[in-house]
Amino acid sequence: MDAIQQRDAAVEAASPVSSPARKSRFGARFVLGILLPVVLAAGWEFAVAKGYAQGRLMPPPSRIFKTLYDLAATGELWRHIFATLARVLAGFLLGTIAGTIVGAIAGASRITKEILDPSLQGLRSVPSIAWVPLFILWLGIFEESKIALIAVGCFFPVYLGVLGAIATVDRKTVEVGRMFRLSQFQLVRRILLPAILPAYILALRQGLGLGWMFVVAAEFMGASEGLGYLLVDGQQLGKPDQILASILTFAILGKITDGLLAAASTPFLTWQDAFAPKN
Amino acid sequence: MLSIEAVDKIYPNGTRALDRVRLDVQQGEIVAVVGGSGCGKSTLLRLAAGLDQATRGCITLDGETISAPHECVGLIFQEPRLLPWLTVADNVGFGLSHLPRAKREKIVGDVLARVGLADYAGRWPRELSGGQAQRVAIARALAPRPKVLLLDEPFSALDAFTRASLHEHVLDLWRALKPTLVLVTHDVEEAAYLADRVVVMRPRPGRISSVFDLDLKRPRDRYGADLEAAKRRILNALDQSLRERSAGDELVPAAAI
Ligand SMILES: Nc1ncnc2c1ncn2[C@@H]1O[C@H](COP(=O)(O)OP(=O)(O)OP(=O)(O)O)[C@@H](O)[C@H]1O
Ligand SMILES: [Mg+2]
Secondary structure, eight states: OHHHHHHHHHHHHHSOOOHHHHHHHHHHHHHHHHHHHHHHHHHHHHHHHTTSSOOSSSOOHHHHHHHHHHHHHTTHHHHHHHHHHHHHHHHHHHHHHHHHHHHHHHHHOHHHHHHHHHHHHHHHTSOGGGGHHHHHHHHOSSHHHHHHHHHHHHHHHHHHHHHHHHHTSOHHHHHHHHHTTOOHHHHIIIIIHHHHHHHHHHHHHHHHHHHHHHHHHHHHTSOSSSHHHHHHHHHHTTOHHHHHHHHHHHHHHHHHHHHHHHHHHHHHHTTOTTOOOOO | OEEEEEEEEEOTTSOEEEEEEEEEEOTTOEEEEEEOTTSSHHHHHHHHHTSSOOSEEEEEETTEEOSSOOTTEEEEOSSOOOOTTSOHHHHHTGGGTTSOHHHHHHHHHHHHHHTTOGGGTTOOGGGSOHHHHHHHHHHHHHTTOOSEEEEESTTTTSOHHHHHHHHHHHHHHHHHHOOEEEEEESOHHHHHHHOSEEEEEETTTTEEEEEEEOOOOSSOOTTOHHHHHHHHHHHHHHHHHHHTSOTTSOOOOGGGO
8 A cells, every 4th residue: 555655645745735826826915906096096086185176075185094094093983883883783793693593494304394484585585674663663673673673684594594594415425324313402513504504604604784774774773883883873973974974894804704704714614625714 | 143034225306226136144254246337235224234224125233223323333335434524533533532632542553454554543534545534434434443334335435455455354354353344335346256145236225236155264365266257157147137127228338336
């Protein structure tokens, strides 16, 4: 068998390792990607500074950053960020837990799926914002109704992700587990869970993305703090710089939380053939 | 003794995959099953492995009916079926989780060395070639030391060189532990080289058409005259089994086997 080993080793040695090359490629992509917004922002800044444009409705970047800086300096920005973040996380957590459990129950057998799935698909076709009046009647206008709305938004992608992932687990892989006489519980833990993990994490990221969408809607329906409140406030007081500062913060927070979720899941997915981090 | 007693298998879609198949395999015997594509070889192994139920008849191991996977019976699938989220070592040790870690690692190291992949323990399955993956699958089935090992064309994805050396490993293993081996293969030479008995099957419905006892001395000479003669007899029987099929069946040339 030594001969086989030697031959395999020779094959390995011949395959190039391309990590530095990939890194510089990533750098180039980053520069290219950021080029357009930077050029536009600099151009606008220049135009306003030279008096070619007014910049009243569309403030130049410097003023947006100034507003952001002032908000941060007074501590107000952090209060709003914290309020929004808390809502997103609470709603995301609730929606994810519910979506996971219901998805697992529906995926457990054909009969549970046939009982649960049609109703949930029906509910899913209701635009989630349509629930707002009902949630306000049931839960009041404070945190509860907001979190409920975000949770509903997160629920469906997670539910669909779990159900779909379970449905596509390969019978052949399950048979390997059966051949080694795994119990039902072991089968779930050692075969099913790892098999559905990639799809599940994708669903979580979709859920989180929707959570960020729905928090804005939730904060529009009346809030005294939160980034959504900053948006509404900026509109009512005619402060476009505050609106844009808030939008910018949303973008950054959304990217960061998604990045954290992706990074937290990466160690579990190194085995994946097609694993290419999407950020 | 592994005993297949007049087994029928009809799939839910109506396919008669096995029709009154009868076969007794002695303890420590090597039986090769050859036959054209679709004649029920994989089905037979799945039933013996307890993954599927016979429609009629039953399969027993030392008098015990097999209705679910049995701890003394191992199966090597037609494809590697490695678990992509486990390293090579963890795949091989998958059926040994009840053992303490040190013992498990020892066994895993041993069987990986047996298939020539000792240096690949930390790899992911995606980093293996097809043949390497199949060798890992063989190691995984060997690890729990099954009394009966069912092999479904385990070498068909390998090059002639690797295949020949794995033949030797299977024979080494067999000499050391005397497991019962049931080997499905498309390769008549492989069957003649390894087996004590060769079972020829014919398709639609899957039946055993003839059985050859090969009382050739071991170690065998792969190119010896008696092996050649045995090969010719088996090939003839295969040809015959294809020709004698009932009228109306489409003809499958013997070369397709
Ligand atoms: N799950 C299934 N459902 C219905 N029919 C099946 C199923 N599995 C196999 N068959 C049919 O049963 C017959 C025997 O299949 P089997 O896989 O046992 O053949 P085989 O001898 O292993 O062929 P090959 O050499 O190509 O692997 C074939 O006609 C096949 O189409
Ligand atoms: Mg087969």
